[in-house]
Amino acid sequence: MAQNYIKSGERVTVVAGTGGAQSGKFYAVGAMSGISQTSAEEGDEYELDTTGGxxxxxxxxxxxxxxxxxxxxxxxxxxxxxxxxxxxxxxxxxxxxxxxxxxxxxxxxxxx
Structure with missing residues (x-):
């Protein structure tokens, strides 16, 4: 495996925008989009499933x-x-x- 490998990228950590994030809802974050895996308050981090699910x-x-x-x-x-x-x-x-x-x-x- 490459020395600079971090993770697969199927799930990425993003910051919840205005109004926060709700588990199971679709969000677009810049050019990335996917389904939120957890709920988060505005400004908090959450995991976004971007592919494969x-x-x-x-x-x-x-x-x-x-x-x-x-x-x-x-x-x-x-x-x-x-x-x-x-x-x-x-x-x-x-x-x-x-x-x-x-x-x-x-x-x-x-x-x-």
Missing amino acids: VYEYGKTGAQVWEQGVKLYYDEDTDTMTTTATDNTYAGVAEQPASVDATIGRIMLLRSF
């Missing part, structure tokens, strides 16, 4: 997710969507989701 997350209504479709985080609704415009890339649908589903499975993929 599969999570259940709120799904934008009236959408069908095919397995493997690209998903984006809609900050206004705190849901995942197939709509790229004005949203942050998050990963892909790990499983299909019906039009009636309110929750879907997302597999995080690096956004940077």
